[in-house]
Amino acid sequence: MLAAGPVVALVSLLAALAVTDAAGVPLRDPDHVAGRRLLIVFALVGVLIAADVLVRASRRTGRVLPAMADVAQVRRERWTAGRSVAVMTALISFYLTYLAYRNLKSVVPLIRPGELFDGPLASLDRSLFLGHDPAVIMHSVLGTGVATEALSLVYGLFFLYIPATLALALVFSPNLQAGLFYATAQSLNWLLGAASYFLLPALGPVYADPAEFAALPSTSVTNLQQILLDQRVDFLSDPATGTAQSIAAFSSLHISIFFTGALAAHVLGMRLRARVVAWVLLALTAMATIHLGWHYVVDDIGGLILGAAAVGLALVITGYDPRADRAAASPLADAAATSRDASAGAASSATTPGDAVAAELLTAGTTASDGRTAMSPSGDPDRSAPATGEAR
Numbered sequence: 157m158l159a160a161g162p163v164v165a166l167v168s169l170l171a172a173l174a175v176t177d178a179a180g181v182p183l184r185d186p187d188h189v190a191g192r193r194l195l196i197v198f199a200l201v202g203v204l205i206a207a208d209v210l211v212r213a214s215r216r217t218g219r220v221l222p223a224m225a226d227v228a229q230v231r232r233e234r235w236t237a238g239r240s241v242a243v244m245t246a247l248i249s250f251y252l253t254y255l256a257y258r259n260l261k262s263v264v265p266l267i268r269p270g271e272l273f274d275g276p277l278a279s280l281d282r283s284l285f286l287g288h289d290p291a292v293i294m295h296s297v298l299g300t301g302v303a304t305e306a307l308s309l310v311y312g313l314f315f316l317y318i319p320a321t322l323a324l325a326l327v328f329s330p331n332l333q334a335g336l337f338y339a340t341a342q343s344l345n346w347l348l349g350a351a352s353y354f355l356l357p358a359l360g361p362v363y364a365d366p367a368e369f370a371a372l373p374s375t376s377v378t379n380l381q382q383i384l385l386d387q388r389v390d391f392l393s394d395p396a397t398g399t400a401q402s403i404a405a406f407s408s409l410h411i412s413i414f415f416t417g418a419l420a421a422h423v424l425g426m427r428l429r430a431r432v433v434a435w436v437l438l439a440l441t442a443m444a445t446i447h448l449g450w451h452y453v454v455d456d457i458g459g460l461i462l463g464a465a466a467v468g469l470a471l472v473i474t475g476y477d478p479r480a481d482r483a484a485a486s487p488l489a490d491a492a493a494t495s496r497d498a499s500a501g502a503a504s505s506a507t508t509p510g511d512a513v514a515a516e517l518l519t520a521g522t523t524a525s526d527g528r529t530a531m532s533p534s535g536d537p538d539r540s541a542p543a544t545g546e547a548r
């Protein structure tokens with residue numbers, strides 16, 4: 157289980173080294189983006205660990221502000237050296253895979269120069285919509301004013317969704333295997349997405365047919381689209397020293413990563429609210445990718461395929477069994493475990509701090525009304541409030 161993330165990172169880095177060498181450019185962290193994001197998520201995880209320990213200590217003692225000795229005891233029990241190493245390894249592996257992804261994506265136009273499939277992809281879109289362009293339909297139905305502003309905000313949620321859900325899954329999952337499964341699934345999206353860019357190189361509607369999106373107002377997304385175009389021009393003029401380019405349409409990594417999150421919400425047995433939020437985010441993101449010109453509908457369909465493949469592969473390579481995980485948290489399993497513990501410890505009525513933590517987790521992990529273990533989007537049954545992660 158712990159080796160899954162590093163294995164994905166190693167395969168990704170080896171692929172990136174081979175492909176960048178073939179393209180004649182060095183492997184690098186363009187603009188130090190991967191490094192900065194890793195530091196940000198480390199800081200976020202640190203804050204969440206502190207919150208996790210404080211809340212557990214408060215519940216155990218019944219005090220809003222527990223004594224430092226109680227906090228220290230909970231930290232030692234909850235955040236053992238093994239758990240801490242596993243979380244840090246998962247995070248580092250995730251961002252090493254992301255680093256490899258950025259390098260692979262950047263050299264697509266060098267490995268397949270002059271090969272673009274925007275024409276066939278656009279034609280397939282029109283065939284799916286009976287001769288109409290889906291972006292034009294959206295602009296006609298939703299307009300190009302408020303809808304553009306709103307969908308630009310939705311599109312930007314992606315950059316928060318990844319670090320937030322990754323940190324929440326790794327910190328609050330009562331069973332760390334669930335968090336490691338989620339981190340591995342999302343890491344696989346980077347590798348699979350990079351492969352799809354080489355399969356069908358494309359720029360995307362806003363670059364292939366800019367006139368179609370000229371009526372959209374200026375937003376953070378339109379500014380980003382211009383920045384990415386400038387970076388691509390600079391990179392192609394001098395690949396060795398130019399800023400890495402990040403334009404690639406097929407498949408949509410926004411869709412694959414949000415779809416992975418939605419599927420994971422079901423696999424991990426999260427609350428109904430969490431699952432609904434995950435699907436709503438996916439639907440809104442799909443609308444944003446078409447309305448703003450990032451992707452063809454076919455790109456989004458490709459993203460769905462990648463997201464499903466990432467979840468399936470993650471289940472295989474991590475060996476995570478969600479059914480066994482839920483069975484271990486079920487009331488019947490809890491009762492059996494309690495009976496065994498009572499028989500084994502009949503000679504002593506003393507309750508250790510570890511027993512208190514176990515009882516607290518078992519009490520909190522009650523079964524939701526739909527028969528699934530009640531969890532928050534972070535995967536922690538102690539938390540009942542819903543919580544809500546550069547790809548295109």
